[in-house]
Structures are given as C-alpha cells and as structure tokens.
Amino acid sequence: MVPNVFKSDTDGPWFNAENQNAQDPSVEVENREDDSSAKKFKDANGEESNIEIETVEKTMSSNAEQTTDKVEEVEISPIVDPVDETKNEETQESVPAIEPMPETATRSEEEDEGWRKEISPEVRPLWLGETKAWDRNTIIGFSFLYVPHHRFQSTKFLQDFQDVFILGQRIGGSLNNQWFATLGGATEARTTSTSMAEPKKIIIDTDPGIDDAMAIFLALRSPEITVIGLTTIYGNVYTTLATRNALHLLEVAGRTDIPVAEGSHVSYMKATKLRVADFVHGVDGLGNQNFPQPKSKPIEKSAAEYLVDQANLYPGEITVVALGPLTNIALAIQLDPTFTKKIGQIVLLGGAFAVNGNVNPASEANIFGDPEAADIVFTSGADVVAVGINVTHQVIMKDSELENMAESEGKFAKYLSKILDYYFSYHRDAYSMNGVYLHDPTALLAAVNPSLMTYTEGIVRVQTTGITRGLTLFFNKQKRFNEATEWNNKPTVKVAVTVDAPAVVKLVMDRLMNS
Numbered sequence: 001m002v003p004n005v006f007k008s009d010t011d012g013p014w015f016n017a018e019n020q021n022a023q024d025p026s027v028e029v030e031n032r033e034d035d036s037s038a039k040k041f042k043d044a045n046g047e048e049s050n051i052e053i054e055t056v057e058k059t060m061s062s063n064a065e066q067t068t069d070k071v072e073e074v075e076i077s078p079i080v081d082p083v084d085e086t087k088n089e090e091t092q093e094s095v096p097a098i099e100p101m102p103e104t105a106t107r108s109e110e111e112d113e114g115w116r117k118e119i120s121p122e123v124r125p126l127w128l129g130e131t132k133a134w135d136r137n138t139i140i141g142f143s144f145l146y147v148p149h150h151r152f153q154s155t156k157f158l159q160d161f162q163d164v165f166i167l168g169q170r171i172g173g174s175l176n177n178q179w180f181a182t183l184g185g186a187t188e189a190r191t192t193s194t195s196m197a198e199p200k201k202i203i204i205d206t207d208p209g210i211d212d213a214m215a216i217f218l219a220l221r222s223p224e225i226t227v228i229g230l231t232t233i234y235g236n237v238y239t240t241l242a243t244r245n246a247l248h249l250l251e252v253a254g255r256t257d258i259p260v261a262e263g264s265h266v267s268y269m270k271a272t273k274l275r276v277a278d279f280v281h282g283v284d285g286l287g288n289q290n291f292p293q294p295k296s297k298p299i300e301k302s303a304a305e306y307l308v309d310q311a312n313l314y315p316g317e318i319t320v321v322a323l324g325p326l327t328n329i330a331l332a333i334q335l336d337p338t339f340t341k342k343i344g345q346i347v348l349l350g351g352a353f354a355v356n357g358n359v360n361p362a363s364e365a366n367i368f369g370d371p372e373a374a375d376i377v378f379t380s381g382a383d384v385v386a387v388g389i390n391v392t393h394q395v396i397m398k399d400s401e402l403e404n405m406a407e408s409e410g411k412f413a414k415y416l417s418k419i420l421d422y423y424f425s426y427h428r429d430a431y432s433m434n435g436v437y438l439h440d441p442t443a444l445l446a447a448v449n450p451s452l453m454t455y456t457e458g459i460v461r462v463q464t465t466g467i468t469r470g471l472t473l474f475f476n477k478q479k480r481f482n483e484a485t486e487w488n489n490k491p492t493v494k495v496a497v498t499v500d501a502p503a504v505v506k507l508v509m510d511r512l513m514n515s
C-alpha cells in the first residue's frame with residue numbers, strides 16, 4: 001500500500017522575477033561559480049532507480065529517554081572512553097578492559113528470541129531488537145540498559161547500542177564500529193547514565209524565517225534539548241538578515257546567552273546570486289513587523305568554524321538541526337573531514353522524497369538553495385536524518401489554531417501570532433489553503449522526539465544540473481544494479497516517511513502557548 005505521504009504536490013515559482021538577480025548587499029564577492037568544479041552526475045546507465053519508499057517501523061534511539069524513570073537510578077562513576085585505558089583519568093578508578101566481540105558471533109532468530117526473554121521486563125522496552133551479532137555468552141542472564149546517546153558514530157546496528165552499564169559500571173558499548181563487552185560477575189543490572197538525564201545538545205542552523213522563529217522558540221521550550229548555539233544561513237532571507245533575526249529572536253526570548261555564529265554569504269560553489277524566499281516570510285523575514293535592530297552581536301567565529309569547534313568539544317553529543325540550505329554544514333565538513341564522525345547527528349529539513357518540490361516540481365527550497373552542499377552532506381557518512389516536504393506537508397497549523405495563539409497569554413505565542421499572518425497569507429495565495437505548513441517545527445521535533453515519525457534508510461543523491469537541479473533521489477538499495485551507479489558505495493541516511501501530524505501540531509501549540 002502506498003502511504004498517503006506520496007500524494008502529489010505542486011507549487012508555484014519559488015522566487016519572483018525581482019529576486020532572480022538579487023544579491024546580498026553586504027557581500028562583495030565575485031561570482032566565482034565554476035561549473036567545471038561542480039559535481040556532476042553521470043547518466044544512470046539507462047536503468048531506472050526504484051524510488052519506492054518502504055516504511056520502517058523503527059523508533060529511534062531517544063525512546064530510551066522516555067523509559068529511564070522505569071529503572072532505578074544508581075550513582076555511577078563518570079563515563080570514560082575505555083580505549084586502551086585501565087584507569088579513569090578523573091577518578092583514577094580502574095575501568096574494565098575491553099574485549100572485542102568475536103567477528104563470528106552471530107545469533108539465530110530463535111536465539112534472538114530466547115535472549116530477549118531473559119532481559120528483565122522492566123528494561124525490555126529499551127531493546128530495539130535490531131542486533132544480530134552479539135556475543136550471547138558474554139551478556140546472557142544480565143539485564144542491561146543501553147544508553148544511545150550517539151557518543152560515537154558506528155555502523156547501522158551498533159549506533160543504537162552505544163554504552164551498556166551494569167550497576168553503574170560501563171561494561172560494554174560500541175567503539176570504532178566494534179562491539180565490546182566485559183563483565184565482572186554482576187547478577188543484576190539496574191543501570192542508568194547521568195548523560196541520559198542531560199538534555200541533548202542542539203545547534204540550530206537557521207535562516208529565520210517565520211517557521212524558523214517557531215522552531216527556535218519551540219526548541220527553547222523543549223526540556224529534552226538544550227540549544228547551545230545558532231548558526232545562520234541564507235535561504236528565507238540573506239545571511240546578514242538571518243543573523244539579525246536570529247539575534248533578535250534570542251533577545252525576544254531573553255536568551256542572549258546563546259551564541260550566534262554567522263554563516264556563509266555565498267553558496268558552497270561560491271555563487272553570490274542566491275534566491276531568497278522573502279515572498280514567503282516578508283522582506284524582513286519576520287512578517288514585515290519592523291522589529292528594532294538587535295543589540296547583541298554574533299560571535300567572531302564563522303558558522304562552519306563554530307560547528308567544528310563544538311563537535312570537537314563534545315564529540316558525538318551534538319545534534320545539528322539544519323533548517324536552511326546546507327552550505328554551513330558542507331563547509332564544516334570541508335574544514336574538518338572528521339566533522340562527520342564527531343557530530344552526533346544532523347537532522348535536516350530538506351528534500352521532496354517522491355513528491356513534487358516547492359520551488360518547482362523537482363526541488364524543495366532548502367536543497368535548491370545549495371544542491372552541491374546538500375549532496376556533500378547526504379553522502380558524507382554522517383548520521384543524517386532528512387525530513388522532507390513529503391512529511392512536513394502533512395503537518396498543518398489551521399486558521400483556528402492561529403486564533404488560539406493570538407488569544408494566548410504565552411509570550412512566544414503572542415509574538416508568533418503577529419508574524420504568522422504573513423505566512424498564512426502566502427499559503428492562502430500559493431496553495432489555496434487556510435493553514436500553514438509547519439516545516440521547521442516538524443524537523444526540530446524530529447530531533448526532540450524521533451518517534452513522532454517513521455523512517456526508511458537508503459542513499460540520497462542530489463541532482464546539481466539541468467531542469468531538475470535540487471532534486472533529491474532516494475535509492476532504497478533493494479536492487480543490485482548491473483552497472484556501477486553514482487549511488488554505489490555511498491553511505492546511507494535516514495529519511496522520514498510518515499509523521500504523527502496531530503501529535504506534532506499539539507506539541508507545537510502546547511509548548512508555544514505555555515511560554
């Protein structure tokens with residue numbers, strides 16, 4: 001059955017004639033767009049890719065967070081990365097040596113089932129049931145709790161099983177794509193990690209933008225995450241204005257403690273002729289409200305430098321929520337290729353998977369904004385979750401909800417209800433609808449609570465030339481093609497397929513109205 005997410009969706013032109021040759025006035029960069037260095041795809045050998053997307057009923061790792069209160073908390077010693085270490089540097093206590101799992105250790109279906117039964121009921125919900133390669137003898141008979149905090153990048157099945165604790169002692173986990181486990185004879189596990197109670201660290205890469213403003217406020221109202229910084233990018237407005245708006249929004253929220261790092265003023269290929277969607281968001285990006293200039297300033301570092309710095313500071317712990325074109329993320333990868341391994345996850349709003357785009361029938365706005373950057377990010381090997389408009393077009397805030405917001409006493413709701421008028425009128429005009437798509441808030445919530453969506457996994461490439469420039473093409477890896485294709489040996493990403501739209505809208509409304 002084809003899920004309703006694949007309904008066809010068309011949209012008018014993304015930018016108007018005036019915008020086509022527009023340029024960020026603050027940029028004095030030559031247009032060095034050089035087609036010879038641009039990535040190009042070869043024709044895919046005349047064979048058609050199968051782009052049917054299968055729903056994977058896979059809830060992602062943050063489920064563990066919701067279940068932590070079911071197990072008794074015990075004090076644990078600080079986590080140490082047990083690579084060749086016998087002592088915890090801080091406490092000088094011994095930590096168990098690592099015994100790598102034998103490569104041959106696999107389990108049959110029956111064994112798998114048996115093994116699950118032996119996990120104590122209270123922690124069973126944490127078992128995601130993906131793993132087929134445990135050393136059964138090593139851990140049988142012990143209850144355990146894994147801590148999926150994306151501390152390390154790892155292969156697909158290992159990434160959900162980052163750390164295992166027994167009685168507060170880290171006894172297993174995955175490291176450098178290898179499972180390891182050591183046991184010291186504990187008979188029961190009541191486990192947790194202090195890191196589980198800690199909110200997820202988030203950097204929002206943003207081009208505010210009305211729905212960006214919603215997402216930023218929503219993030220500030222979400223206890224599951226901590227916004228450690230904002231980085232800015234062109235898209236809905238030019239980068240200079242995006243920075244101004246980001247600073248302004250943090251002032252409105254009373255959160256000027258959060259740093260803002262300004263992003264690129266040009267595309268990855270150094271194009272200065274950028275397309276901005278001011279007709280969606282108003283010339284000021286925030287519904288033409290004539291807000292005052294912010295007093296605060298961005299930090300000295302560029303967005304890409306800041307992203308790399310933070311990834312180095314908190315390896316594996318940071319989630320980047322990318323709400324605009326992916327230029328800054330691609331530049332971070334260019335600056336430091338190990339960024340892809342050090343960043344915890346990249347949750348991005350982008351792509352139109354098996355539906356029409358919103359710039360033109362082929363392309364969604366964020367990918368169209370910088371297709372070369374998007375292709376770099378999708379094929380980088382980082383842990384990428386893409387939330388495309390095939391999903392966000394199901395998440396609609398209605399006129400009546402705007403009215404509720406306007407009447408609300410909530411600070412954020414009041415502010416947003418003013419700027420949302422412009423966004424609503426754009427949707428009435430372009431889509432003939434009495435509501436708005438909640439693109440950015442939906443993507444943000446994919447980072448806050450991944451189980452609001454279902455995902456499929458495959459390889460995504462981005463078309464960079466011709467009339468389909470910006471097209472995102474998903475390969476589900478279900479066919480072995482006879483000849484090599486441009487999808488060969490590329491890492492996979494997760495692509496959102498279905499969404500619990502009422503739950504998303506409710507969460508957005510509740511959190512913004514109670515602000």
Ligand SMILES: O=c1[nH]cnc2c1ncn2[C@@H]1O[C@H](CO)[C@@H](O)[C@H]1O
Pocket residue numbers: 011014209210211212236277280323358359364365366389430439440
């Ligand atoms: O019709 C449109 N054209 C261009 N950009 C749009 C349109 N609608 C929304 N967005 C903006 O692009 C992202 C989603 O593709 C969102 O950030 C949204 O603000």
